[in-house]
Amino acid sequence: MKFDSKVIYKPRSQPALQRGFFSVVTFAFWMAYAYLWLPLLTLFLWLLGVRTAVFELYLREHQVEPFLLISLPMLALASAVILIAWAEYNRYRFRDKDRRGAHANVDRQDIARAFGSSDEIARSLVASKVAVLRMDDSAAPVGVSTL
Structure with a gap:
């Protein structure tokens, strides 16, 4: 089979400007695709009662609960810190340890x-x-x- 440069895609051999442009275009089309799914997502969330939850938590008093404004970002930050700490712990623990063994030769x-x-x-x-x-x-x- 003859080598065909169109079949094998090597993004690092493309100029940085071209790679950046393709990345922006790809991101824009993914956002457009996600936008097309919003009506279905809205219907699903409405069926689960999320609209009612938003109304009960935020809109009934015509104000946002200060506890939620503080606690939700803190919980998200704590979750991110725990996940990153766990990943770093595993990277430190398994660094320089190759647990894969060599295969036996086949005669x-x-x-x-x-x-x-x-x-x-x-x-x-x-x-x-x-x-x-x-x-x-x-x-x-x-x-x-x-x-």
Whole structure:
């Protein structure tokens, strides 16, 4: 297969101005898409009684409850601090620890048995990094060509 630069997208090779423009355009279209979902979201929230909750909490007295103005941002800030602290703790705890082990090498007999092929085909597959496997009509390997 021939390399096609249109298929493989490398954003870091684009100029920064072009990347920025595409990011702004993408964000604008996502916002337009989200705006189209607002009527359905409003209906869902109305069915859950959120309008009633807003009326009871904020609009009945024609004023906003000062406790809510202080407590809700503080709760959001506390949640953010706890989540960031937990993420940093895990990053510190698992830093420089590679828990992934190396895979055992597979010998030629296992490869030949798994493919249902001869030892010669398995030897060619082990010796090459890139190979094209030719199959017969019953999907059994009959040959291999290395690139």
